[in-house]
Amino acid sequence: MAKEKINTEDQKKVRGFVQRIIGKLIFKWNHHTTMDLFCTAELAELCMRARELIWSEPICLKLEGPICVMGDLHGQFDDLLGMLDLNGWPLTESEMIWFEEKTLKIKRSGRNEQKSSAQPESTPIKTPKGSGEVKSEMEELGYKRYLFLGDYVDRGLFSMEVVILLISLKLAYPNRVYMLRGNHESRSVNCHYGFYREVTRRYDPSLYECFQNLFNVFPFCAVIENSIICMHGGISEHLTNFSQFTAFKRPLEVPDVGVLADLTWADPDPTVKTYKASTRGASYVFGAQALRAFLKKLNLQMVIRAHQVVEDGYEFFDGRRLVTIFSAPNYCGQNDNTAAILCIDKKLKISIVGYRPAQRDKKFEKEKRSKVPPKPC
Numbered sequence: 001m002a003k004e005k006i007n008t009e010d011q012k013k014v015r016g017f018v019q020r021i022i023g024k025l026i027f028k029w030n031h032h033t034t035m036d037l038f039c040t041a042e043l044a045e046l047c048m049r050a051r052e053l054i055w056s057e058p059i060c061l062k063l064e065g066p067i068c069v070m071g072d073l074h075g076q077f078d079d080l081l082g083m084l085d086l087n088g089w090p091l092t093e094s095e096m097i098w099f100e101e102k103t104l105k106i107k108r109s110g111r112n113e114q115k116s117s118a119q120p121e122s123t124p125i126k127t128p129k130g131s132g133e134v135k136s137e138m139e140e141l142g143y144k145r146y147l148f149l150g151d152y153v154d155r156g157l158f159s160m161e162v163v164i165l166l167i168s169l170k171l172a173y174p175n176r177v178y179m180l181r182g183n184h185e186s187r188s189v190n191c192h193y194g195f196y197r198e199v200t201r202r203y204d205p206s207l208y209e210c211f212q213n214l215f216n217v218f219p220f221c222a223v224i225e226n227s228i229i230c231m232h233g234g235i236s237e238h239l240t241n242f243s244q245f246t247a248f249k250r251p252l253e254v255p256d257v258g259v260l261a262d263l264t265w266a267d268p269d270p271t272v273k274t275y276k277a278s279t280r281g282a283s284y285v286f287g288a289q290a291l292r293a294f295l296k297k298l299n300l301q302m303v304i305r306a307h308q309v310v311e312d313g314y315e316f317f318d319g320r321r322l323v324t325i326f327s328a329p330n331y332c333g334q335n336d337n338t339a340a341i342l343c344i345d346k347k348l349k350i351s352i353v354g355y356r357p358a359q360r361d362k363k364f365e366k367e368k369r370s371k372v373p374p375k376p377c
Contacts, residue, residue: 014049021046021168023103025161026081026096034158040203043164047210050167053174054217060245061178061222067145069230069342071306071325072182075156075194079329079339080165083355087341088144090169090176095143143176147222149306149325150182150232150264153211154193155332160202163211181218182232182306183264183282186254216251220263223300227348230304234266235286235294237275242298256282267308268317268324288318295321304342313340314352329357 024037068087073080089096100106148166153159170177184190199208221231223242236259244259255261265283269276272287279285286294295301303322308315309331315324329339341353 015172017042018046018049018168018171019099019102021164022172023099025165025168027100027103029077029161034161035202038164040207043160043203043207044210046164046167046171047207047214050171051214051217053171054167054179054214054219055250057178057219058245059219059221059248059250060242061147061180061219062226063147063178063222063224065225065344065346065348066141067147067224067344069147069149069304069325069344070327071149071340072151072309072328072331073148073156073162074151074154074184074328074331075159075162075198076328077156077158077161077165079327079355079357080162082357083327083339083341083353086355087343087353090143090146090173092142143173145176147178147224147230148180149230149304150180150218151184151306152179152182153190153195154184156194156328157198159195159198163214167214178222179218180222180230180232181215181220181254181264183254185215185218186264187212188253213251216253220245220260224344225346225348226299227301228304228344229298229300229302231263232305233264233283233307234262234268234305235291235303236262236266237284237286237290237294238262239294240297265307268322270317288321291318291321301348309335309337311337313338313354314342327355329355 021038021042028037070083091099152162152166156162166177166179170179184193184195190196195211196208199205199211221229223229239259239262248260252260254264262283265278265280267278267280267285268291269285269287272285273289275284275286275290277284291303295303302320304325305322306325306327308324308326309328310324310326313326313329316322317324323342325340325342326337327339327341329337331337339355341355343351343353
């Protein structure tokens, strides 16, 4: 699914298979058709192919800007679609038109037909030029690049759709979408908080195993422009050098202690100076002193993490050395929180896009998507 020319019938079939899934989820999915779009065999194959690709990436990703970072999604698929509509998809305009035409069998005429006639291809990452503004750099690419910080599943009603869309986009455009592992991408957690029940109710237990095999190869952290480290949870006092990651062999479950447990479970705490046992029962909470020592030790400037509900969708810690990003608005239907998307340009300038959907209808009627203007940092 990478940039190389498709030269075998099998590759063409796989590409078409992934593109059909993307098209259906963008243009045909709603609360009533969700059970009619895919069969178990299709989703099992999708998980297998995504697993192969994601496993080929390192456990600690090295990424470049510009890129957008999103936090917890927790099965809120409507909101994921709304946020991508607002901030921009990892697809060019012509690619989006192509998907719409192929999925809905639309025939266009004139300039639109010429613009969308070619099948979308994966494209390499371009090094953006320009003023350094996040918006102008993203516009120059023609699409947005995304890093997702984990917790795609549990709590919400459509965890499967969240994972399926993201891994399909990853397969089709591997240099535009990156996915990290959260603490809920673990069998010991998602078997209790909704994902197991969702998969087995809608399909069967064998498909649940396919998703677990996929999660067990996800990366745990990413470093952007050698300056900003991103993870789901938080820092680890045991991580002193990036070479330590070579010791971890995937597939693996999220361990109970150690570096990987901290990267998926740890939280900042303004009342603590260094490290203290967490009330979550896993990993630690850490304070400003520990954070500064961690950044200095690894020669980094900032931490971007998720894992906690924050009212405005983002919250800074210790003089903006750390920011928490949460991307599930009105979380669990019990929180009045905004969702946020953090955008980083090539020069590490940050802007934040906020998203608040209209009040959800209890009968799952179609929701209107409302927008909040970007807030520069």
